[in-house]
Amino acid sequence: MGAKISYFVMAAFLVVYFVLVGGRGVALIQQGTALTAALGVSALVLPAIGVWFLWVNTRFVTRANRLAAELEAEGGLPVDELRRLPGGHIDRDSADEVFARRRAETEDSPDDWRCWFRLAVAYRDARDTPRARKAMQRAIALHTSARH
Known part of the structure; x- marks a missing residue:
């Protein structure tokens, strides 16, 4: 909020x-x-x-x-499974592992907006904001076209 x-x-x-x-x-x-x-x-x-x-x-x-x-x-929101460093920051290796799974999921289902949404979250967790935004835009476009 x-x-x-x-x-x-x-x-x-x-x-x-x-x-x-x-x-x-x-x-x-x-x-x-x-x-x-x-x-x-x-x-x-x-x-x-x-x-x-x-x-x-x-x-x-x-x-x-x-x-x-x-x-x-x-019930499809990605679960926060990332390991954190003592200061609370996301462990980079953990983010890379989750990202690899999300990318493979998206490659298997390239027309599923849900996969693209979860990939956008993985990009954000990896601190790659431009790619996170592009992945979210793709999710929005797929969702919009599926509704019409």
Whole structure:
């Protein structure tokens, strides 16, 4: 629950920032000179990109959470079987073992969104965030196409 609260607080701060920067951009454009208009337009571009980025990430997180809820209802969420170091960090060899099993599972069933979801978790546990995100995107796409 703490992660959700943190996400929404950060999103709220970003939205306030986008509104403030956007307001400054509009004020610069209204001054009417070529220089202030150019600065104003550039000030509006950054919040537009930020809003798009926030929207894409929020949609991704929402869809991934739906998959997690569905997998939990089926009893298919991956069990945390990772060994931990004394400081609480995941043992790298343990993460590699679990990852190898998840990868083999996904190779055996490449069209099963559940396998891709579990592979995404294994990537995350191995601290490979870009691949974790791509695997989760694949799980979301497979889940979406299976429903339609």
